[in-house]
Amino acid sequence: xxxxxxxxxxxxxxxxxxxxxxxxxxxxxxxxxxxxxxxxxxxxxxxxxxxxxxxxxxxxxxxxxxxxxxxxxxxxxxxxxxxxxxxxxxxxxxxxxxxxxxxxxxxxxxxxxxxxxxxxxxxxxxxxxxxxxxxxxxxxxxxxxxxxxxxxxxxxxxxxxxxxxxxxxxxxxxxxxxxxxxxxxxxxxxxxxxxxxxxxxxxxxxxxxxxxxxxxxxxxxxxxxxxxxxxxxxxxxxxxxxxxxxxxxxxxxxxxxxxxxxxxxxxxxxxxxxxxxxxxxxxxxxxxxxxxxxxxxx
Amino acid sequence: xxxxxxxxxxxxxxxxxxxxxxxxxxxxxxxxxxxxxxxxxxxxxxxxxxxxxxxxxxxxxxxxxxxxxxxxxxxxxxxxxxxxxxxxxxxxxxxxxxxxxxxxxxxxxxxxxxxxxxxxxxxxxxxxxxxxxxxxxxxxxxxxxxxxxxxxxxxxxxxxxxxxxxxxxxxxxxxxxxxxxxxxxxxxxxxxxxxxxxxxxxxxxxxxxxxxxxxxxxxxxxxxxxxxxxxxxxxxxxxxxxxxxxxxxxxxxxxxxxxxxxxxxxxxxxxxxxxxxxxxxxxxxxxxxxxx
Numbered sequence: 261x262x263x264x265x266x267x268x269x270x271x272x273x274x275x276x277x278x279x280x281x282x283x284x285x286x287x288x289x290x291x292x293x294x295x296x297x298x299x300x301x302x303x304x305x306x307x308x309x310x311x312x313x314x315x316x317x318x319x320x321x322x323x324x325x326x327x328x329x330x331x332x333x334x335x336x337x338x339x340x341x342x343x344x345x346x347x348x349x350x351x352x353x354x355x356x357x358x359x360x361x362x363x364x365x366x367x368x369x370x371x372x373x374x375x376x377x378x379x380x381x382x383x384x385x386x387x388x389x390x391x392x393x394x395x396x397x398x399x400x401x402x403x404x405x406x407x408x409x410x411x412x413x414x415x416x417x418x419x420x421x422x423x424x425x426x427x428x429x430x431x432x433x434x435x436x437x438x439x440x441x442x443x444x445x446x447x448x449x450x451x452x453x454x455x456x457x458x459x460x461x462x463x464x465x466x467x468x469x470x471x472x473x474x475x476x477x478x479x480x481x482x483x484x485x486x487x488x489x490x491x492x493x494x495x496x497x498x499x500x501x502x503x504x505x506x507x508x509x510x511x512x513x514x515x516x517x518x519x520x521x522x523x524x525x526x527x528x529x530x531x532x533x534x535x536x537x538x539x540x541x542x543x544x545x546x547x548x549x550x551x552x553x554x555x556x557x558x
Numbered sequence: 559x560x561x562x563x564x565x566x567x568x569x570x571x572x573x574x575x576x577x578x579x580x581x582x583x584x585x586x587x588x589x590x591x592x593x594x595x596x597x598x599x600x601x602x603x604x605x606x607x608x609x610x611x612x613x614x615x616x617x618x619x620x621x622x623x624x625x626x627x628x629x630x631x632x633x634x635x636x637x638x639x640x641x642x643x644x645x646x647x648x649x650x651x652x653x654x655x656x657x658x659x660x661x662x663x664x665x666x667x668x669x670x671x672x673x674x675x676x677x678x679x680x681x682x683x684x685x686x687x688x689x690x691x692x693x694x695x696x697x698x699x700x701x702x703x704x705x706x707x708x709x710x711x712x713x714x715x716x717x718x719x720x721x722x723x724x725x726x727x728x729x730x731x732x733x734x735x736x737x738x739x740x741x742x743x744x745x746x747x748x749x750x751x752x753x754x755x756x757x758x759x760x761x762x763x764x765x766x767x768x769x770x771x772x773x774x775x776x777x778x779x780x781x782x783x784x785x786x787x788x789x790x791x792x793x794x795x796x797x798x799x800x801x802x803x804x805x806x807x808x809x810x811x812x813x814x815x816x817x818x819x820x821x822x823x824x825x826x827x828x829x830x831x832x833x834x835x836x837x838x839x840x841x842x843x844x845x846x847x848x849x850x
Contacts, residue, residue, distance in 0.1 A: 267676070270674050270675040271675045271677075274669045274674075275675070277666065278669040278670070278678075280661075280666055281662070281722060281728060282681075283722055284662075284722025285685075288696065288700065288719050288722065289696060292696035292698075292703070293696060295699035296695055296696065296699050306702060306705075356586055356589055359586040360583070361586060367594050369836075371593060371594060373832065374598075374600065376778060377825055377828065378782035378828070379782065381803070381824050382600075384818075385601075385818070385821060388607065389600055394615070394616040399620045400620070431597065487692065494788075509694055512694055516698050516701075517789065525694075525698055529692070529694040529698065530695065532694060533691070536690075536692060537690075540690075
């Protein structure tokens with residue numbers, strides 16, 4: 261290749277400075293990805309590979325393992341509630357926090373704070389708040405004459421309780437939406453107001469298109485997060501009651517570290533990865549019509 | 559006379575718009591106050607419970623401000639588990655990963671932003687795409703490998719990867735370095751400065767705000783990490799606070815006032831940090847939100 265001395269020097273220096281990540285990539289990404297793909301075709305206790313089973317693990321989980329079906333169902337159930345609800349809550353908060361009110365920065369702080377509380381601590385706090393007998397939520401409901409459900413002890417409510425708890429952290433996404441709302445040029449609204457546009461039309465035809473790239477980013481990250489929901493279920497319910505919060509990654513974790521079925525768990529991890537990727541691709545494809553990038557001709 | 563009618567109509571419209579604005583402001587304020595209360599109540603209840611005596615914890619109607627304050631809950635909570643040891647472990651991991659990621663991610667970010675080498679854009683895409691890899695995919699081989707190296711039950715699996723760069727921080731740094739004018743480094747290069755010299759003497763000093771954001775995020779990341787310590791730390795001498803907190807709970811009994819006291823102690827440093835570093839937080843949100 262015809263590289264000048266300068267280009268060669270840049271290449272060497274560039275690679276040298278990037279070396280930490282390249283080494284990290286080989287050791288902590290490339291090798292583990294390849295190894296886990298290989299493990300997924302084996303019976304692997306964590307110490308010994310006791311057999312090569314081809315697609316056996318995948319066939320087992322898709323056709324026979326009822327707990328797997330349950331865990332997949334639980335995660336999809338959680339995801340289909342938590343992602344839309346999380347989006348709506350965060351966007352509504354962001355629009356409220358965008359109002360021109362003198363002390364609005366106080367409200368922004370209040371709404372944002374729960375977002376920085378560690379998930380494990382939040383799980384304990386909510387386990388206590390949602391305690392069926394003595395939790396604050398049911399005590400307050402009782403004061404207004406409502407007999408609250410057994411939030412985390414009733415299989416019909418347990419998943420919803422975790423969805424609800426996740427909304428406590430909506431302030432983080434709300435701040436990102438808020439930043440993008442503030443980037444929408446005022447002049448667009450002024451023109452619309454001169455034309456007598458209603459608040460809804462301004463929202464629908466100016467706000468939503470202008471922040472749509474941020475929405476798409478939020479939805480994709482939220483989907484990836486929801487596919488991997490783990491900590492609240494591990495701490496609050498340990499997958500129960502009646503396996504109603506046995507989420508995909510919790511069941512995967514148990515297969516790997518409690519049941520010594522690391523080959524099976526690796527197959528689960530790969531299926532999860534594929535599911536997450538396919539979902540993302542579908543979202544990206546269907547969103548292409550709705551997402552508007554500034555400077556792009558329509 | 560013909561001009562006054564539209565003029566009056568315009569004024570009426572302005573007046574009605576102003577009235578509408580005031581109405582939105584009042585309504586918005588009410589909703590925002592309600593929201594703020596809802597978002598803060600869990601924290602208030604955690605703190606309130608932490609100061610209660612055992613018999614007040616389950617009282618009906620709920621007691622908001624216990625009297626007298628059961629300060630001894632904190633003493634009991636800290637003594638009931640090796641709390642200070644777990645605090646020390648957590649802080650060791652926090653500090654080491656902050657140092658590690660600041661060194662490694664800045665180097666890689668510099669390479670991507672400031673050294674014009676062929677292939678750097680491809681590398682950037684590769685780095686970004688690894689962010690989409692779910693942890694469970696690499697979790698098992700990593701555990702097996704760390705096991706073979708004898709690293710299980712040590713902090714090494716949690717610390718050493720930080721010294722090899724983290725995609726998210728690399729990206730943040732690359733974006734920030736791109737905003738630093740190239741003339742500065744070009745001039746230094748002509749004067750015969752080495753890349754390391756340009757990096758250390760010109761770029762890094764200009765990057766203090768973004769370095770602060772990364773240190774803050776990494777502290778929170780390590781302080782809040784649950785799955786990592788859960789997988790790698792098995793002996794109760796090695797636990798971090800995230801894992802140790804579960805020890806207040808036996809199979810069918812929870813001492814809520816102690817668990818809430820310990821939770822308060824875990825959350826408090828973060829809240830203090832938040833109030834002191836609020837500007838850094840806001841900068842961080844802006845960087846991650848807009849450029850992410």
